[in-house]
Amino acid sequence: MIAAMEEKEILEKVSAVVSAVLKREVKLSPATAAADVDGWDSLSHMMIINGIEQKFSLRFKLKEVMAFGNAGDLVACIAGKLKE
């Protein structure tokens, strides 16, 4: 339950970063993929990943970002790193 709440909070923070980069409100669900979000292209992707790393004070490994199929994967990775 606690883990689920943590992930919900992380998802909201990630949504805020995506919204800031894309300059419009974006609400992500765990199933949302980058391709589902208008404007989340290869350029904004770099800004979004960088923004998320800054927001959570962490650094993704290449194999981690390559495994992000959707927002749920991203959130799970962040949650895991925050527990380290």
Place this chain on the structure above:
Amino acid sequence: MDITIRRATEADKDFLVMAITEAEKSGSDTISYCAMFSITGEEFRGLVSNILDEDMNGQEMCISNFLIAEVDGERAATLGTWIEGMDGMSSNMIKSNMLLYFLDRDKVLNAAENIRLVSETNIHKETNTLQVEFGYTDARFRGLGLFARLLNEHIRVNMERYDWLNKVQSRPLKSNISSIKAHEKVGFSYVSEQRCTNSDILKILPSDTRILMERKLK
């Protein structure tokens, strides 16, 4: 004269770095990545080398996606292909992840405007199509039809594995006449073009227009 075509291996990395660097110049003296990210030629070659080390499929800088043509045992030409989006992630997105990981973070972020300009010349890569990038032939071996041999071998191998493939695509810059002619010679036709209207693009690329060329496989 003995010509052989084989799959590239790690031992070919230096040749591939040189070939990618030459191909990236698109017939000019400028490496677009250097202009885009404010990096030196040496830094660019280091970047390519690092990306090749990952051997990550689904994008253009993957060692195992290159074929090498040897003439009398000497590396003479190379060509890379991959199938776009087959594993669910676009090649552009994979490349973004690589750049973010291997380039100095500030250089990537400072290049946002340049990337945006270059992306105005981008032509969408259709998922599940065979994509061609980084064709290179050593000047000493031009005129031997190596590009055609490499391309046909890529098509043969990929069609054998993925019989649903129906087209192969390439995106030369409009200024790269020799590349366009080489593609036409092996059956590619002009499909469309994408132009960036901001003249600053010419500080990064040798042309403001990219061309989509295609060859039907079925």
